Amino acid sequence: MIEILDSGYHITIQDRGRTGFSKYGVPLSGSMDYISSNNANSIIGNSIDEPVFEITMMGGKFLFTEEVDICISGAVFEVKLNNNSIDNNTIIRAQKGDILNFGKALKGFRIYLAISGGFDSELILKSSSYYENITSSTVVKKGDTFDLFRNKTIPSSYINYPELIFENIIEVSRGPEFNLINGNDSELLQEQFFTVSSNNRMGYFFENGLSSNNFSIITTPVIPGTIQLTPSGKMIALMKDGQVTGGYPRILQMNYNSISILSQKKQGDNIRFKLINLS
Secondary structure, eight states, rough: OEEEOOOOSSEEEEOOOOOOOOOGGOOOOOOHHHHHHHHHHHHHTTTTTSOOEEEEEEEEEEEEEOEEEEEEEEEEEEEETTTOOTTTSOOOEOOOOOOOEEEEEEEEEEEEEETTTOOOOBBTBOOOOTTTSSSSSSSTTTTOEEEEEOOOOOOOOOOOOOGGGGGOEEEHHHHHHGGGGHHHHHHHHHHOOEEEEEEEEEEEEEEOOOOOOOOOOEEEEOOOOOEETTTTTTTTETTTTTOOOEOOOOEEEOOOOHHHHHOOOOOOOEEEEOOOOOO
C-alpha cells in the first residue's frame, strides 16, 4: 500500500484520459506530459495505460508499506527516498517503511511517479484521471491510501527523448481559422518569444499577444492543443482539462509532443512557436 503523508502543491492521478466522451461534454484529461508519463510506466515495465501520480511544482510525500519498484520521469525535482537522492528514468526499489519525498522543481514543472504493477484508483468512464465533477477527488489528500496491484511487468530500458520536454520551441500547425490573422501577425507568431503567464491543467495563457481584432465565429469543437485567439489579441493554449467547445478562432494546433513541452513551462518561461505543415 501507498499512503500520502503530504499532498504537496498539486498532485493528481492521471492516465491516458477519457477518450471518446467529448460528445457528452467531458474533457479528455490525462497526463499533461505524455512523454514523461509513458517513460515512467515503460521503464518500470508497466503498460502505458497504468495510472501515475502527476506532481506539479513542488511537494508530496509517499509512504510505502511494502516493497515495490518505482520510477520517476519528467521535470527535475529535488527527490529523496529516505535520505538518498534518486534520479529520473531509473528503476528504484522502495522497501517497506521507505518514504519518498518530493521537494521543489529545479527544471521543468511536472514530474510523474509510476509504480511497478500499478495501483488501485477510481475508474470512471474508462479512466482514472482526476477531474472535478467526474471523479470523487480532484487532488490527492494527506491520509489517502492506495493498494498496490501486482500486474505482470516486463523490464524495459525504453526512454522516449526525455530531454525533449525542456525545449522552448513549440511546433504548431495551422488551425481552421489561421487565415483570419493578418500577415504581420503570422510573421510575429514565429519571430517573437511568448511569455507564459497564468496556467493550469485547463489552459496556458501568455503575457504578450497579437493584434486586437473583432473576429467572430460560432461555437465550435476544440481539443487539447488548440490555440485560440481572443479579441484582445491574447492567445489561450487549451490543455488536457480544457473544454470541448469554444467560440474564439482556432489559429494554431499543437500535437502531443508540443503539449508535453508546454506543460513543463511555468509562469515567466518563454517559448517560441514553429509553424509546421501536417504531412
